Amino acid sequence: MATQPSAGLPLEGVRVLAQGIVWAGPFGSMILADLGAEVIEIESIQHLNPTRTFYRHISELLREGNTGAGLANRDTSEGFWNRYTFFNYAKRAHKSVTLDLHSERGHELFLELVRHSDAFIENNAEGVVASLGIDWPTLSAVNPQLIMIRFPGFGLSGPYRDFKGFGAAMEALAGHTLIRGYRGSDPSQTPPTYHADPNAGAHMAFALQTALYQRERTGEGRLVELSQSEAVMHHVSHAWMDHELNGRLQEHWGNRHPSMAPYGIFPTAEEPGLEHDLLPYVALAVPSDRAWAALCEAMGEPELASDERYADVVSRYRNQDELEPRIEEWTRQHTARELMLLLQEAGVPAAMVNRQTLMHGDPQLQARGFFEPITHPEAGTHLYPGPLARFSEQPLSPVRAPAPTLGQHNHELLCDLLGLSEAEYQRLKADAVIGTVYTEDAT
Amino acid sequence: MSTESSAAPPAESGPLEGLRVLDLSQGITGPYATKLFADYGAEVTKIEHPGRGDVSRRFGPFPGDEPHRERSGMFLELNTGKRSVTLNLKTASGRAILLRLAEQADLAVESFRPGTLERLRLGDPALREANPALSLVRISNFGQDGPYRDFAADDMLAYAMGGVLSITLMEGREPVKLGIYAPLFLAGGVVAAYAFGALTGGRRSGHGERADISLMEVLAGSMDRGGTNLLSTQYTGALGHGIHSIGSVALPSGVYPCKDGYFHINASIRWWDRLCRLLGRPELIDDPRYTERLDDPTLAPEIDALFLPWALSKTKREAMLEAQAHGLGATAIYTMEDLSSDPHVRGRGYFQSIEHPAAGRLEYFGPPFTLHGTPVQLRRAPLLGEHTVEVLSGLGYSREQIVQLRQRNIV
Numbered sequence: 143m144a145t146q147p148s149a150g151l152p153l154e155g156v157r158v159l160a161q162g163i164v165w166a167g168p169f170g171s172m173i174l175a176d177l178g179a180e181v182i183e184i185e186s187i188q189h190l191n192p193t194r195t196f197y198r199h200i201s202e203l204l205r206e207g208n209t210g211a212g213l214a215n216r217d218t219s220e221g222f223w224n225r226y227t228f229f230n231y232a233k234r235a236h237k238s239v240t241l242d243l244h245s246e247r248g249h250e251l252f253l254e255l256v257r258h259s260d261a262f263i264e265n266n267a268e269g270v271v272a273s274l275g276i277d278w279p280t281l282s283a284v285n286p287q288l289i290m291i292r293f294p295g296f297g298l299s300g301p302y303r304d305f306k307g308f309g310a311a312m313e314a315l316a317g318h319t320l321i322r323g324y325r326g327s328d329p330s331q332t333p334p335t336y337h338a339d340p341n342a343g344a345h346m347a348f349a350l351q352t353a354l355y356q357r358e359r360t361g362e363g364r365l366v367e368l369s370q371s372e373a374v375m376h377h378v379s380h381a382w383m384d385h386e387l388n389g390r391l392q393e394h395w396g397n398r399h400p401s402m403a404p405y406g407i408f409p410t411a412e413e414p415g416l417e418h419d420l421l422p423y424v425a426l427a428v429p430s431d432r433a434w435a436a437l438c439e440a441m442g443e444p445e446l447a448s449d450e451r452y453a454d455v456v457s458r459y460r461n462q463d464e465l466e467p468r469i470e471e472w473t474r475q476h477t478a479r480e481l482m483l484l485l486q487e488a489g490v491p492a493a494m495v496n497r498q499t500l501m502h503g504d505p506q507l508q509a510r511g512f513f514e515p516i517t518h519p520e521a522g523t524h525l526y527p528g529p530l531a532r533f534s535e536q537p538l539s540p541v542r543a544p545a546p547t548l549g550q551h552n553h554e555l556l557c558d559l560l561g562l563s564e565a566e567y568q569r570l571k572a573d574a575v576i577g578t579v580y581t582e583d584a585t
Numbered sequence: 586m587s588t589e590s591s592a593a594p595p596a597e598s599g600p601l602e603g604l605r606v607l608d609l610s611q612g613i614t615g616p617y618a619t620k621l622f623a624d625y626g627a628e629v630t631k632i633e634h635p636g637r638g639d640v641s642r643r644f645g646p647f648p649g650d651e652p653h654r655e656r657s658g659m660f661l662e663l664n665t666g667k668r669s670v671t672l673n674l675k676t677a678s679g680r681a682i683l684l685r686l687a688e689q690a691d692l693a694v695e696s697f698r699p700g701t702l703e704r705l706r707l708g709d710p711a712l713r714e715a716n717p718a719l720s721l722v723r724i725s726n727f728g729q730d731g732p733y734r735d736f737a738a739d740d741m742l743a744y745a746m747g748g749v750l751s752i753t754l755m756e757g758r759e760p761v762k763l764g765i766y767a768p769l770f771l772a773g774g775v776v777a778a779y780a781f782g783a784l785t786g787g788r789r790s791g792h793g794e795r796a797d798i799s800l801m802e803v804l805a806g807s808m809d810r811g812g813t814n815l816l817s818t819q820y821t822g823a824l825g826h827g828i829h830s831i832g833s834v835a836l837p838s839g840v841y842p843c844k845d846g847y848f849h850i851n852a853s854i855r856w857w858d859r860l861c862r863l864l865g866r867p868e869l870i871d872d873p874r875y876t877e878r879l880d881d882p883t884l885a886p887e888i889d890a891l892f893l894p895w896a897l898s899k900t901k902r903e904a905m906l907e908a909q910a911h912g913l914g915a916t917a918i919y920t921m922e923d924l925s926s927d928p929h930v931r932g933r934g935y936f937q938s939i940e941h942p943a944a945g946r947l948e949y950f951g952p953p954f955t956l957h958g959t960p961v962q963l964r965r966a967p968l969l970g971e972h973t974v975e976v977l978s979g980l981g982y983s984r985e986q987i988v989q990l991r992q993r994n995i996v
Contacts, residue, residue, distance in 0.1 A: 151782075151786070152782040152783070152784075152785040152786035152789065152794075153782065153785065165810060165813075169807060169812075170778075173775070173778045173779065173782075176779075176782075177779070177782035177785075178782075196853070201880050203880050203881065204880065209817065209821070209823050210817070210820065210821025210822065210823045211821075212813070212817055212820065212821065212823075213820065213821065214820040214821070215820070215821070216821050225820075227813045227814075227816045227817045227820055228810075228813050230816065231812045231813045231815075231816045232812065232813070291954075293954075296929065297933055299933055300928075300929040300930075300932050300933045301928060301929050301932070302909070302929040304909075305909045305914070305916070306909065306912065306913065306914035307851070307914035307915070307916055308851055308914065309809075310849055310851065311849055311851065311914050311915070311916040312916070314840075314848070314849035314916040314917065314918045314919065315916045315917065315919055315924070315927075315930075316919070316924065317919045317920060317921050317923070317924045318763070318764050318767065319840065319847075319849060319918045320847075320918050320919065320920055321764045321765075322761065322762065322763050322764045322767075323761060324755075324758065324761050328842070328847070329840045329847045329918055330839070330840045330841065330842055330847065331755055332761075332840055333752075333753050333754055333755055333761065334838075334839055334840075334849070335753055335763065335808075335809050336809045336810060337763070337767065337768070337771050337807075337808050337809055339810075340771060340775070340807040340808065340809075341770075341771050341774055344771070344774035344775045344777070344778045344807070345621075345774050345777075345778075345953045345954055346954075347778035347781075348621055348774065348777045348778045348781055349954040349956075351778070351781040351782070351785065352600050352601060352625050352781075352956065353600065353956055355600065355601060355604070355785075356600035356601075356956065356959070359603070364956050364957065364958065364959075365956075365957040365958075366954055366955065366956050366957070367954060367955045367957060368953060368954035368955075369933070369935075369953075369954075371930075372930065372933075372935050372950075372951065372953060373774075373953035373954065375924070375935075375950045376617070376662075376770050376950055376953065377763075377764065377766075377767040377770045377771065378764055378767070378921070379658070379659065379662045379663075379766070379770070379950065380644075380646065380658065380659060380764070380765040380766055381764065381765070381921055382658075382662075382921055382924075382950065383646050383658025383659065383661065383662055383947075384646040384658065384921075385921035385922065385925065386658070386947045386948055387646055387647065387648045387656075387658055387944075387947070388646065388648065388649070388650070390646075391920050391921055391922060392921070395762075395764070395765060396761060397741070397759075397761060397762050399741075399765070400645065400646070400765060401644070401645065405741075407741075407745075407750075407759050407760055407761075407762070409759065421750075421751050421760065423759055423760060425741050425742050425744075425745040425750070425762075427738075427739050427741065427742060429739070486733075486736045486737065489737070490737075491736075491737035491738055491739060491742055492742070493736075493738060493741075493742035493743075493745040493746045494745065494746070495745045495750050495751050495760055496745065496746055496747070496748040496750075496751060497748060497751040498748040498751065498752070498811070498814045498815050498817075498818055499818045500748070501748045501805060501815055502815075502818070502819070505731075505732050505733075506727055506728070506731045506732055506733040506746075506801065507801075507802070507805070509730065509731035509732060510728050510730065510731045510799065510802070512799075512802050512805070513815075521820065524816065524819040524820060525819055526815075526816055526819075527802075527805060527806040527811075527812045527815050527816070528806075529779075530775055530779065530798070530802055530803045530806045530807065531722075531776075531779035531780075531782075531783070531796045531797070531798045532728070532796065532797040532798070532799075533782075533783065533786070533794055533795070533796050534794070534795040534796075534797070535786065535790075535792055535793070535794045535795060536786050536790075536794065
């Protein structure tokens with residue numbers, strides 16, 4: 143068992159085995175690794191880790207498309223799974239071990255790792271761990287102090303427990319898709335979003351710390367269950383409470399707000415040279431009569447502030463259909479950045495719609511050092527978004543290590559930690575129980 | 586079946602029993618983070634302004650749309666299991682009481698505008714002196730420093746600045762935000778995870794952590810696939826605009842209409858055979874007219890032409906159940922009514938019914954995760970200042986002193 147640290151990062155000394163896939167799992171284990179946990183990614187060379195790549199062979203179309211297949215330098219040559227954005231962002235400071243869990247020896251070694259670990263986290267489909275012989279009864283017998291967190295999309299029980307789905311599927315069921323989207327458009331025009339995934343990951347990271355705290359007091363391990371779709375339901379609390387309190391079914395709000403007006407996203411002039419970095423829109427909120435007067439002043443129409451059609455929030459709310467084009471006429475004459483700076487100075491909440499390419503040059507993020515350079519042995523040196531909290535006493539930044547390459551820590555974990563001999567290690571390699579390259583028929 | 590609970594706080598129970606959190610935050614993000622601590626058994630003491638209380642007491646929704654500080658849906662949801670103490674922090678006595686509470690706490694969470702805590706002389710060194718091991722989490726829109734430090738924002742604005750709004754749009758249209766407050770709930774979960782780390786750091790070292798959390802950064806790195814998209818621009822030069830469904834190119838992906846509403850589906854290229862079987866067209870599984878072009882987006886209209894007639898002949902629940910039975914990730918687009926009556930969610934006992942003296946009995950969303958063997962019973966949100974007397978008595982204040990403080994509007 144890992145030893146108690148005397149100082150260092152908060153989760154230093156906590157060893158976590160992870161099979162957290164796609165985005166929910168990686169986002170959660172990223173937080174754990176940020177906080178100092180030793181997170182070991184359990185992979186195999188026989189099965190593609192979907193966080194590393196969806197396909198063994200990447201088509202030209204994907205490579206040349208506007209995502210560049212997410213690969214560093216769009217390089218699709220062998221080993222591309224070590225150069226993928228998803229994995230290399232979220233799995234920073236993780237370790238990687240490859241074990242063929244379908245082989246007897248691979249299975250045994252996994253149980254050995256479990257014996258030496260504090261937690262195992264996984265968000266595979268419900269039945270996967272049982273079919274691999276690594277379910278809770280098996281693992282808790284091996285290590286009674288183990289914490290196992292299972293966080294599939296729909297939980298471990300109930301008729302939907304085997305359902306598939308990414309984040310957009312969760313928010314559909316949670317009722318979120320229907321209450322957002324463009325005003326006057328049907329839901330087929332509502333763009334998908336995937337906040338259910340990071341939401342599940344963050345809650346998983348909280349759940350693990352909860353179980354660790356409980357274990358500290360009771361000495362007992364625990365099975366923890368998190369349904370991703372249930373965890374994201376809190377995001378629709380406003381609509382849920384309206385239904386509970388008033389029996390009302392909210393329709394999509396578009397960019398409007400239940401109690402502020404004007405409120406929304408208004409088109410602006412393009413900023414020369416930054417067409418690709420900044421969307422020509424400004425987000426605008428008027429939370430008070432004072433902010434309204436300031437907006438009118440900024441628009442050069444101070445008399446509007448006392449116009450009875452817009453004088454208080456109730457009349458502004460009622461008349462926002464006619465008010466919005468008037469604001470738009472003004473916002474179109476300025477760039478989003480000008481509007482943000484001018485309005486914030488005047489006391490009106492306003493924000494430009496940053497495009498993700500611009501973010502690296504954003505003065506606020508730069509001033510706070512949000513991005514940090516990380517050198518990955520196969521992807522090169524790039525600026526990565528850093529930890530999402532800035533700790534002053536035990537800083538989480540700079541990140542301790544880049545994301546691991548496939549099987550990078552096989553030797554360290556199998557020989558140094560579990561005590562395998564060099565001969566045994568070579569045999570595992572020869573038998574393809576471990577490895578650092580996906581097999582040709584990996585699926 | 587919903588479980589019943591009407592017990593008033595502060596009945597301590599749950600896995601986090603023994604932890605003490607001092608909650609100076611307001612609104613959505615901070616209170617959601619501290620709600621997690623409270624629901625799982627920590628003692629969370631919420632400091633509210635006398636008379637006014639947490640700003641979310643004004644957010645609604647209210648029964649009958651009549652504003653009432655004890656009946657705001659958002660407050661009720663976000664403050665389950667907490668104690669409420671009213672305290673005017675601008676007075677010397679109020680400040681002294683807060684420092685006494687800080688002596689006993691493991692974690693404090695605040696979401697004032699940057700600089701406020703210092704103006705109240707409640708930053709370091711006062712907090713450090715009161716309790717060296719206490720950790721402090723500071724939540725703000727843009728962080729405690731930097732050129733945007735004093736900018737005002739709300740959920741939509743932080744979402745816009747985080748760069749994520751730029752991918753929530755349909756081609757050729759303006760960006761469209763998420764549901765009311767949704768980004769702040771996500772941020773609350775992220776804050777809770779890092780806050781727990783800060784707390785643990787302070788407990789282990791005896792030296793409290795100071796965590797500065799910017800909503801702009803949280804949303805940039807977490808919302809949708811923000812963090813990976815930011816890296817993608819570095820890795821490939823890709824512009825990252827327009828969100829792409831994972832693994833889907835030509836196969837149905839997104840929201841589709843059906844007989845009684847809509848459903849969402851993501852079909853991966855690898856699942857072409859499943860889609861053909863779902864549509865009752867197994868002869869297409871090996872048809873090269875399709876199989877050779879599944880990664881070609883221009884094939885999408887042809888596949889939609891096969892898919893839409895099927896979709897329109899099904900209800901949203903039929904579409905979900907049949908597609909899932911074929912191994913395809915589809916879910917119905919639910920209303921709150923659908924959600925409330927869903928056999929899976931209800932069958933799992935997710936909703937919890939809580940009686941509240943001012944708002945009555947309502948069903949609440951349950952805890953987001955369960956430690957098997959340690960079930961969580963939600964406890965209702967507090968009335969404004971409900972625990973002031975109890976907490977002050979616990980600190981040794983006499984009845985007379987409490988009356989004096991109340992007369993001076995300090996509590």
